Amino acid sequence: MSKSLEETLSELRDNIDFIDGEILKLINKRLGYVAEVGKAKLANKASIYRPEREREIISKLQALKEKADLKNLSLSSIEAIFYEIFAISRNLEAPQKVAFLGPIGSYTHQAAEDRFGPLSTYYALNNISAVFDALIQKNAKYGVVPLENNINGMVGETIDLLAQSEYKIISELTLPIHHSLASMCESLDSIKRIYSKDIAFGQCSKFLKDYSLSNVEQIYTNSTASAAKLAKEDKNGAAICSKIAAKLYELPIMFENIESNGKNKTRFIIVSDFENKPSSNSKTSAFATIKDFYETGGLLRLMQDFAFEGINLTKIDSRPISANGDFSFGFYIDFHGHRYDENVDRVFKKRKDELKWLGSYPNMDEKA
Numbered sequence: 448m449s450k451s452l453e454e455t456l457s458e459l460r461d462n463i464d465f466i467d468g469e470i471l472k473l474i475n476k477r478l479g480y481v482a483e484v485g486k487a488k489l490a491n492k493a494s495i496y497r498p499e500r501e502r503e504i505i506s507k508l509q510a511l512k513e514k515a516d517l518k519n520l521s522l523s524s525i526e527a528i529f530y531e532i533f534a535i536s537r538n539l540e541a542p543q544k545v546a547f548l549g550p551i552g553s554y555t556h557q558a559a560e561d562r563f564g565p566l567s568t569y570y571a572l573n574n575i576s577a578v579f580d581a582l583i584q585k586n587a588k589y590g591v592v593p594l595e596n597n598i599n600g601m602v603g604e605t606i607d608l609l610a611q612s613e614y615k616i617i618s619e620l621t622l623p624i625h626h627s628l629a630s631m632c633e634s635l636d637s638i639k640r641i642y643s644k645d646i647a648f649g650q651c652s653k654f655l656k657d658y659s660l661s662n663v664e665q666i667y668t669n670s671t672a673s674a675a676k677l678a679k680e681d682k683n684g685a686a687i688c689s690k691i692a693a694k695l696y697e698l699p700i701m702f703e704n705i706e707s708n709g710k711n712k713t714r715f716i717i718v719s720d721f722e723n724k725p726s727s728n729s730k731t732s733a734f735a736t737i738k739d740f741y742e743t744g745g746l747l748r749l750m751q752d753f754a755f756e757g758i759n760l761t762k763i764d765s766r767p768i769s770a771n772g773d774f775s776f777g778f779y780i781d782f783h784g785h786r787y788d789e790n791v792d793r794v795f796k797k798r799k800d801e802l803k804w805l806g807s808y809p810n811m812d813e814k815a
Contacts, residue, residue, distance in 0.1 A: 474532065478539055485540025494721040495540045496589065498618035501533050502809035503726065534564025543567040546578045546587035552672030552692030558622050558715040559591040560691070575604045582614050582718065590614070590718040596624070597712045601764050605716070606779050609805045610734040610766075616806030618717040619730075623709075626651050626671070628702040629693040630678055630685035635701075640664045642674035643687035651687055654705040716806075722786075723808050729785035730761075730810035734803045735778040736768065746778070752797060756790035759783045761812070783810065 450458075488495055508525050511517070537543050545563050548555040549571030559569060570587055572578050578590040595601045609616070626647055632638050635658060641648075645667045648655070655661045668674040671688040672695070678686035679696045686698065693700050723729070737745045753760055762781035784791045785807040795802050 477532070478536060481536040481539055488540065494719070495537050495543070496617070496719070497723070498717075498809050499723045499726045499729070501530070502728070502811075504533075505529060506728075530562065531564060534562065535566060538564065538566040543589065544570070544587045545589045545591060546570040546572055546581035547591040548575055548578055548593065549573060550670050550672045552675060552689065552695045553670055554622060554624060554689055554691075554713060555591055555593055555715060556672075557689060557691040558620055558713075561622070562591070562618065562620060562717060563589070575602070575608060579608050579612055579614065579718070582720065583612075588719060589617075591715055592718065593713050594619070594716045595714045597710065597714075598708065601766075601779065603766060606734070606764075606766050609718070609732075610777065610803060612718075614718045614720055615722060615804070616716045616732055616808055617719045617721065617723055618808050619714060619811050620717075621712050621714045621811065624706070624711040624713055625690070625704045625709075626687050626706045627690055627693055627700045628654070628685055628705050629675060629688055629698040629700045631682060631699065632685060632701075635660065637683055638663055638685045639683040640666055640681060641685045641687060642666045642668050642677045642681075643671055644668060644674070647671055647674075647687045650706045650708065650711065653707040654702070658702075718806075722806075725785040725787050725807070726809065728810045729783070729788075729807050730812070731782055731784055731786055731791065731807040732805040733780045733782075734766075734805055735780055735798070736775075736801055736803075737778070738801060749778075749798070749801075752794050753782060756794055758790060758794065779805075 485495065487493075505526055508529065509522050512520055512522070512525060543563050545559050545567050547559040547569065550556075551569075551571045553571075556569070556571065570581060572581060575592050578592050581587040582590050592605050593602050594605050630638060638660065641660065641663050643665075648665055652661075655663075666677070668677065671686065672692040674686040675688040675692040675696045675698050678684040678688075679698050685701070686693070687705070688698075690700065690703070692698075735749060737749055750760065750763075760780060760782045762779070764779045765776045766779055768775040768777050786792070786795065786804050787807075795804065
């Protein structure tokens with residue numbers, strides 16, 4: 448006699464409940480070891496957050512997936528699960544204080560929570576300079592700021608502050624920038640006003656046109672997070688905002704991923720006061736000021752120094768140096784390798800007055 452649907456579901460749920468209990472016991476056991484690691488780190492004044500160690504663990508688990516044919520787990524699922532475990536573990540070792548470019552509910556907030564989890568203490572600050580100030584004043588251990596967008600380019604203020612600061616990039620993460628339409632309205636016909644940043648309306652213009660929302664009143668806000676807050680208070684309002692902003696203000700999402708360009712991504716960096724140890728897959732950022740820039744081939748000679756040492760440059764972006772009061776330019780540079788790799792060290796020694804080290808950290812490039 449075949450089992451009924453209820454009997455089948457009951458049996459499957461019992462198996463799931465048993466596995467959940469085993470997972471809980473194993474996580475608790477893992478956290479016991481984490482607590483011991485935390486004690487050792489604190490006794491030696493070592494940093495709690497070690498991005499290179501976390502990346503090493505993720506790489507081992509991804510290799511295990513391939514070896515053991517864990518077909519029900521994607522690589523992104525493994526990352527999502529274990530970065531959450533890492534965040535909980537760090538807060539067990541010591542409470543984490545994180546400053547980020549606000550407001551609450553912004554994409555930078557989402558990036559910060561992706562790395563540091565819901566248990567950390569967060570400070571939403573009004574500008575990037577304030578994030579660096581929070582680090583200098585020891586009000587936060589970590590700062591999270593945007594570095595570049597694949598459509599709009601580099602964030603000049605972030606580069607300027609890195610070039611002036613002694614704090615280093617210790618980690619990076621790239622988030623796809625997806626917009627949602629969220630509202631308390633039951634139907635699109637009820638929406639009379641849409642709140643968002645001016646740029647977000649442009650990024651979602653095709654959706655607005657396709658769903659006959661182009662003629663609805665558009666109200667510009669200083670952030671998509673504040674748009675969600677205003678829409679929550681407006682019975683005929685809607686917001687173009689991030690998922691985290693909609694969640695924060697308990698605003699139901701009507702449509703997700705409404706942006707016209709689905710490949711919009713922003714690269715965020717985490718800045719702090721310690722250095723990562725060298726690893727097999729490191730990435731380094733630097734800021735170059737070339738003494739012979741106005742001589743023919745000045746920039747080329749710098750690039751040849753890297754090429755001679757077999758170092759792969761992955762980005763070079765010019766930035767005006769306003770402090771000089773003229774038309775001087777510096778160059779933000781990314782390349783493969785760690786600052787203390789022998790070949791990288793030779794370039795820095797040769798260009799000791801021209802290269803400022805901005806940090807070495809796990810390489811998160813998709814093609815790395």
